[in-house]
Amino acid sequence: MIVCVAVVGHQNNPLYIQSFTEADDALKLHHIVHCSLDVVDERVNNPKKSSPTLNETFLGLLYPTENYKVYGYLTNTKVKLILVTTDLDVRDADVRNFFSKFHAAYVDAVSNPFHVPGKKITSRTFAERVSTIVKSFGLSSGS
Amino acid sequence: MAPVAPRSGDAIFANVERVNAELFTLTYGAIVRQLLTDLEEVEEVNKQLDQMGYNIGIRLIDEFLAKSNVSRCIDFKETAEVIAKKSHGDGFLEGVWSWIHPGFLRKQKRKKMEKRKIENESVGLKMFLGVTATVGNWNAEGTTCSLILEDNPLVDFVELPDTCQGLYYCNILSGVIRGALEMVSMKTEVTWIRDMLRGDDAFELQLKLLKQVPEEYPYKDDE
Amino acid sequence: MGREVSESCVESLLTEIVSSYCNGFYADKPELAARRIEAIGFQVGHQLSERYTMDRPRFTDHLEAIKFICKDFWSEVFKKQIDNLKTNHRGTFVLQDNRFRWLSRMSVDPSIETLGSIQDPSAMAENKAAQAIGMHLYFPCGIIRGALSNLGIPCAVSADISNLPACKSFHFEFFYSANSLN
């Protein structure tokens, strides 16, 4: 189950963060997201030269904690997309699929003429769309 | 003389240069946003958009006529008969519309709807797809009608902020239609009846024929 | 490719942006009008770069991003690629388009009065035509600046129109202070 997703601007300014748990652990999740940003920077600034995925937007698993797995994605415009899940057995394809939909939703949201770059994304449409994507995560139709 | 059917929107579309709609959509959005900043009053922005549309309409109409073959077919003198007027008006407006936003017809043709339908359902938007503008709601005299759009590329991505409640975001369209019709001797008043950005289920523009200016007759000119 | 509209829609909008700002509310303040028009372009470029880079790997350096602007981005917006790209390797790039799409329908009447309100009379007398066309270049300059800055290359963009009127070749020049250019 996805417990938290986030969009973070190129100066590590949060643009959108949403947790999907019943429990009151939003703060903890935000902290996890925050920590993952350093991992993203680390990964991008010191890429493993041999890696075939050098310039891929999908960064893969950033780090596992006891209860969570954190995945990252970096757009060409230096926007970070973060996914926190409690699933232990996650298929790579599902995560990639999630990010590509999440990315598309983000791009449409910032295409709103009234969105101010660098400001928080307040769009209701975006929130609804993200929540739909989150709900469909791992429902392996592969669509 | 029965009017020959003008070229379909599809055929016209095949004939004109095209660009991807995003450029158009985003440019329009940026204009509206900048106008709101510069003019401050929403009412002023509505007026400015309408004026811009009018300026566009009076020029665009000729390109439409030149490239659609409508020029040889429609004779507005025949419009004295209400029925003729109706059928003319119909084809004409739909023609103009499909030319302004040819994407509709094209999309329909390309059968891309399925995928998009799913996408859109998934984001909870109750948008109808594969629609073209329809002309309807004629009054008995044939002087008022509506142009109804269930899809509109101008508003892709757009969400109005609460501060712009009085804004007619698509007001440029009413100007375009008014300008274009005026150039073919029909003075109209164009008003928004429904607006999806304000929560309606479609866009509806009401066109009211104020007067049909008779063809220019040189002796009455201001010589 | 997704939805399309006829090119006239875009062309008409451009014409109206310029005429609204230059002949309308900022008739006596051409610099202000220019800045507004550029701002409109900036927003569009910013958003377009977000959309057009969606399905591609990340750029490894600035040069790769600039090449993307010259090829893919230019093709999407102006329907052809840049004809020539030059650089002095110190942050200045010159993009040359020998048939810039958005001016391909434009002819300037030598006796043009459209921008008769420009304040510096000497400059006006010298090249009124170039100034009139110049107003139409703020929008594309804004687009390019918006796109580049969103790709991490903050810069200044200007368009050179010295070879008017017959020749429809344009230089877009931009400068950014960067030391990370490989």
Place this chain on the structure above:
Amino acid sequence: MAAIYSLYVINKSGGLIFCKDYGSAGKMDTNDSLRLASLWHSMHAISQQLSPVNGCAGIELLQADTFDLHCFQSLTGTKFFVVCEPGALHMESLLKYIYELYTDYVLKNPFYEMEMPIRCELFDINLSQAVQKDRVALLGR
């Protein structure tokens, strides 16, 4: 190929907004051109009134000993007419093509003001090409 002598464009109120001679025959000075334009505008309107058939759109062809005059009026009221050698063919296609050029290079030129005289270099260039081109090629359009 039959020669074209000259081309005129009249705005909807009868003012001459464009006039160009091609070749040496039938040249006129500016005053005569203006007179011809306003005369033609009136005759065109009268012809609509004279027509016994309802819905007449005005004279399309005037044939004389020494020239033919072909006219096309757009729905927006702008008239395009060519004066050419008697019997020249495919003039309707040419006029329609000129109308398209007018929409592309005059109306889309942001510096053109509606109803005013046309001074657009690109329009001139494309017109000259169209007039010299093999007009049969225009038929298939």
